[in-house]
Amino acid sequence: MNNMIFDALFVIVPILVLGIFIFVIIMLISPKMRGKMMSRQIRATKYMMENAKDDLKEMGTMAGDIKVQTRKHILDQNEERLKDIEKRTANIEKEGIEVKVKAIRDGLSKNAIYCKYCGTLIDEDSKFCKKCGKEQ
Numbered sequence: 505m506n507n508m509i510f511d512a513l514f515v516i517v518p519i520l521v522l523g524i525f526i527f528v529i530i531m532l533i534s535p536k537m538r539g540k541m542m543s544r545q546i547r548a549t550k551y552m553m554e555n556a557k558d559d560l561k562e563m564g565t566m567a568g569d570i571k572v573q574t575r576k577h578i579l580d581q582n583e584e585r586l587k588d589i590e591k592r593t594a595n596i597e598k599e600g601i602e603v604k605v606k607a608i609r610d611g612l613s614k615n616a617i618y619c620k621y622c623g624t625l626i627d628e629d630s631k632f633c634k635k636c637g638k639e640q
């Protein structure tokens with residue numbers, strides 16, 4: 505009795521291992537086999553998706569609802585702060601535009617830069633501002 509179990513183990517286990525080994529080798533070498541396996545997996549996925557279509561739709565709708573509600577909640581709770589941020593951003597942009605407009609008006613001289621502190625147009629190589637006197 506024991507001998508039979510041992511025999512079975514010593515025959516079946518090596519056959520299984522060899523089988524797996526051969527399968528892995530075939531999969532590694534043969535792109536055709538890999539393609540076949542992959543298309544089978546894709547078909548299975550398609551089938552699963554087809555079955556779960558309604559659930560997926562429902563999940564999508566739920567996710568969309570949550571997104572809208574969250575956004576609405578954030579806007580409701582922070583309206584004043586958001587307005588403040590927008591105003592401050594607009595002011596920063598305005599300053600940038602003013603600098604650009606000034607540069608255009610001044611003729612965009614290649615050898616001139618603006619003072620970091622007072623914004624006066626000075627020579628590119630000057631060490632100090634001619635108006636405020638600060639080091640560049």
Ligand SMILES: [Zn+2]
Pocket residue numbers: 619620621622623624633634635636637638
């Ligand atoms: Zn200056």
